[in-house]
Amino acid sequence: MIILDCETYKNYFLVSMLDTDSGKIRDFELFDGQDFDSKTVSAILKKHTTLGFNSSNYDMPLIIAALSGHNNADIKQISDEIINGGSWVTRGEEGLITFFVETPKWEIHQRRKMIKEYYHFDHIDIMPLPIGQASLKIYGGRLHAPKMQELPIEPNATITPEQREILRHYCHNDLQVTRILYDELRPQIALREQMSKTYDVDLRSKSDAQIAECVIKHELELKDIPVNKPTTTQADFKYKVPDYITFTSPILKNVLATVQSVTFSIGDNGQVIMPDAIAKKIHYAGNDYQMGIGGLHSCENKRSIVTNESQRIFDVDVASFYPSIILDSKLYPRHLTPEFLNIYRAIVEKRIHAKHTGDKVTADSLKITINGSFGKFGSKYSFLYSPDLLIQTTITGQLVLLMLIEKITLAGAVAVSANTDGVVIFCDKEIEPKIKHIIVEFGYITAFELERTDYKSIHLINVNNYLAIKTNGQVKGKGVFALDSLAKNPTNQISTKAAIAYIKDGTSIHDTVTQCQDIRDFVTVRTVKGGAQKDGINIGKSIRYYYSTRTNSAIHYASNNNKVPKSDGAAPCLDLPDQLPHDINYQVYINEARKLVEESGYA
DSSP states (O other), rough: OOEEEEEHHHTEEEEEEEEETTTEEEEEBTTTTBBBHHHHHHHHHHHHHHSSSSIIIIIHHHHHHHTOOHHHHHHHHHHHHTTTTOOOEEEEETTTEEEEETTSSOOOOHHHHHHHSSSSOOEEETTTTSSSSOHHHHHHHHHHHHHHOOSSSTTTTTOOOOHHHHHHHHHHHHHHHHHHHHHHHHHHHHHHHHHHHHHHHHTOOOOOOHHHHHHHHHHHOOOOOOOOOOOSSSOOOOOOTTTTOOOOOOOHHHHHHHHHHOOOOEESSSSSSSOOOHHHOOOETTEEEEOOSSOEOOOOOEEEEEEOTTTEEEEEEEHHHHHHHHHHHTOOOOOGGGGHHHHHHHHHHHHHHHHHHHOHHHHHHHHHHHHHHHHHHGOOTTOOOHHHHHHHHHHHHHHHHHHHHHHHHHTTOEEEEETTTTEEEEEEEEEGGHHHHHHHHHHHHOOOOOOEEEEEEEEEEEEEEEEEHHHSSSSEEEEGSSBTTTBBOBHHHHHHHHHHHHHHHHOOOOHHHHHHGGGGTTTTEEEEEEEETTTEEEEEEEEEEBBSSSEEEEEEEEOOOOOOOOOOOOEEEEOHHHHHHHOOOOOHHHHHHOOOOOOOTOO
């Protein structure tokens, strides 16, 4: 695998390539007095699979322009047009990448020459793959790359011979960060390679939602079903209540009647407008619930429950909730025919099999793929666009959860929390058999597969930020209690670890914080729009810092000098030190851990 990256200026163009086997980097430059080595670059691109970040949209078109014999000024112009949303278009076909340009300056024979000569490059762009999309710099911060660095020379500068070396070092660092991200994404890339072979479509540079679209489109086309976006504007529509949804309590009966009576309409952006009558909070059995386009969620806060021998607390989730509703209710975009359901069912069953066999990568990816395709029901840019199906699916899901909540509360249990596809239930041990029977019966009535996870305790700041301690000692954290991942910026992770250790085992917060020797647990990574400054020195848009005893000043926005929130006493840490700094302000992290514990309601 060859990882590549470009730097583009009006008098300088650089392509750097990293060989992942040897670790060696080669530079190819174009400037006055230095011709671009098109022969070697073209040979590398034709011989190897190459990989980059946002490279299909940016780096590869610029490389092809250089291979076509264009000068620095032309390449810089194309770069500016791409960045400003101009006329370059990128298309991929069967694993091959084709580029063409619609800039009037470019003659027809030049475009044809480019397409003919540079059609067979095998390239992967990993930018669409991660969940929680961010810049390469932020991904580097999330993965604790040794160095976070912004472009060192402003993009419209004229580059001096001395500055070329600065740009080489900068580009090499971006290559190393891309390699770190590539290593993290190898399982997802491998899965995409496998699926590409299965469906005979190149899926290596696709997001999970894009994969679903490609797979469904491919399978429909094999059956000679036209795959086009709906040509007519969606009219207003009403929700149709499935026969199995019924309620006993007057409050929830009224909710059902309201949902049946309202009319859903489509906004100018193609998205469904949620009627005000449905958006009101529902107060039932001591809890508040909120319905929305995305799903139901409860509105609790600062709630901590620790069980004893006579109590049980567990959550019940519906496996593949929205896909199950789609399949059970036989919902399909009218313009795609019922064949859509057969294709969708095959994907869902593959995901369920992967989950049951412990294939976590496939299961997790296909889960997002399935949910992503469902989400495309609400995108007017997708051939799956069917806003009536989006509402039919999500409203059914929300009513189903309210139905389960009603049944278990009438039986004497407490619904602690509810969110999208599951309910956390608290009950006395003596009524647990009754609750189990209700859940089994509920699954039979609705045809949903319900999964149970038992906890010793749960501690909620709110529905999106909580810590649950499982009966086997493992922990489940969401929001502020979730540990670092590729989808989440590091934020004082040691405080989260200290709060979890205190709640789970009673470990001293002070000891957890002060005994930690890993700088990665102390850093915060964030994006500062327009760039940040510390004591008047620019530190970039993607920043990393820890709290220090050496400084009291804050980080400020470079554009307006406003303070970046929670940055008082922050020391920039764009280069990770080899040893733990001696000036860490442990008290800040101790206070943050105590705040998490207090906000979760844990005594």
